[in-house]
Amino acid sequence: MEPSIYSYSLCIALPLMLFFGFYFLLAPTPEKAIFNNYLRSRRIMGVAILLLAANYSVHFFFGIRFKNTDAAILMNLSTYFLCYWLFSSGLTTLLDRFYITKCRLRTHICLWILFSILSGIVLLLLPKGGLQTTVMFALAAWLVIYGLFLTRRLLRAYHRVIRIFDDTRADDIGAYIKWLSIFTYWAVTFGVGCGLLTFLPDEYIYIWILSSVPFYIYLFLCYLNYLLFYEQVENAMEDGMTSEEEDLCDTTNREQAQRQDTPFFHAE
Numbered sequence: 001m002e003p004s005i006y007s008y009s010l011c012i013a014l015p016l017m018l019f020f021g022f023y024f025l026l027a028p029t030p031e032k033a034i035f036n037n038y039l040r041s042r043r044i045m046g047v048a049i050l051l052l053a054a055n056y057s058v059h060f061f062f063g064i065r066f067k068n069t070d071a072a073i074l075m076n077l078s079t080y081f082l083c084y085w086l087f088s089s090g091l092t093t094l095l096d097r098f099y100i101t102k103c104r105l106r107t108h109i110c111l112w113i114l115f116s117i118l119s120g121i122v123l124l125l126l127p128k129g130g131l132q133t134t135v136m137f138a139l140a141a142w143l144v145i146y147g148l149f150l151t152r153r154l155l156r157a158y159h160r161v162i163r164i165f166d167d168t169r170a171d172d173i174g175a176y177i178k179w180l181s182i183f184t185y186w187a188v189t190f191g192v193g194c195g196l197l198t199f200l201p202d203e204y205i206y207i208w209i210l211s212s213v214p215f216y217i218y219l220f221l222c223y224l225n226y227l228l229f230y231e232q233v234e235n236a237m238e239d240g241m242t243s244e245e246e247d248l249c250d251t252t253n254r255e256q257a258q259r260q261d262t263p264f265f266h267a268e
Contacts, residue, residue, distance in 0.1 A: 006065075008206075009206035009209040009210050010056055010059060010209060012210065012213060013056060013209050013210070013212055013213055014053060014056050014057065016213060016217070017049050017050070017053040017056065017216060018050070020049050020216050020220045021046045021047075021050035022050070023046070024043060024046030024049065024220075025042075025043055025047070027042075029042075030231075032231070034230075037093060037094070037097045038094065038226075038227065038230045038234075040093060041090045041094045042090070042223055044086055044090035044093065045086070045090040045223070047086060048083045048086035048087050051082065051083055052083055052212075056209070058075065059072070065205070070124060071123070073119075074116075074123045074124070077115070077116075077139065077140075077143060078116040080143060081111075081112050081143055081146065084143075084146060084147045085108045085112065088150035088151070091183070091184065092153065092154050094177070094180065094226075095154075095157040095158055095177075095180070095237075096157050115139070118139060119139055122136055122139065151187075151188050158177070158180055158181055158184070161174075161177065161237060162174045164237070165236065165237075173232065173233060173236050176233050177226075179222045179226065183218065183219060186215060190215050
């Protein structure tokens with residue numbers, strides 16, 4: 001691959017990613033408590049994008065892929081693993097404000113550290129050959145499975161909210177969060193592809209870099225658009241969950257009342 005093509009593709013992607021990342025971190029939102037969760041989600045996305053921008057910057061300024069391929073693969077795999085968690089957390093937080101907990105955060109950080117250490121051992125310490133290739137495929141499979149696991153959890157949260165809206169709202173308010181589903185499937189295709197495309201021949205890498213540009217543009221526009229409807233959606237979500245809890249309590253109370261009213265006969 002010509003280094004110029006590779007550099008040009010990074011030049012296109014990097015400014016956009018830096019702009020989107022810092023905008024997500026620093027742009028203001030309406031000064032209402034209800035927007036705190038939206039702001040947290042957007043900042044998580046900003047951190048994820050800036051982390052990927054840092055990855056791209058190392059490739060652009062130091063040309064690590066041309067100097068040490070194993071180190072470049074290690075950096076990519078470690079970055080993608082952490083970004084999978086950040087992207088999924090940012091989106092899931094919009095659907096469940098209690099999703100991020102200290103226990104869950106510790107678990108995923110430990111998984112990321114373990115994955116990075118194992119990748120480093122395989123790439124930097126194991127001799128090249130069949131064993132290294134086999135273990136690398138296993139680590140790539142781990143990365144893909146991890147991404148699919150996070151995707152499944154996100155889609156379950158999405159469909160749960162849609163079901164609540166369908167049961168409690170006459171209007172089609174679920175349409176306001178449909179972008180979450182669309183973006184999730186796109187993220188799966190792009191994110192899982194990133195893990196696999198790390199091993200692409202050098203001459204095709206620029207395709208992978210340029211493919212990220214529409215992905216981030218779509219994410220940026222979705223967050224801008226969602227800000228207009230977030231308060232309405234959040235209020236509807238709270239009302240729907242309250243109604244669901246009340247229905248569950250009513251059902252439980254009826255079952256308890258039926259058990260109390262049922263006579264018990266004991267034969268002597």
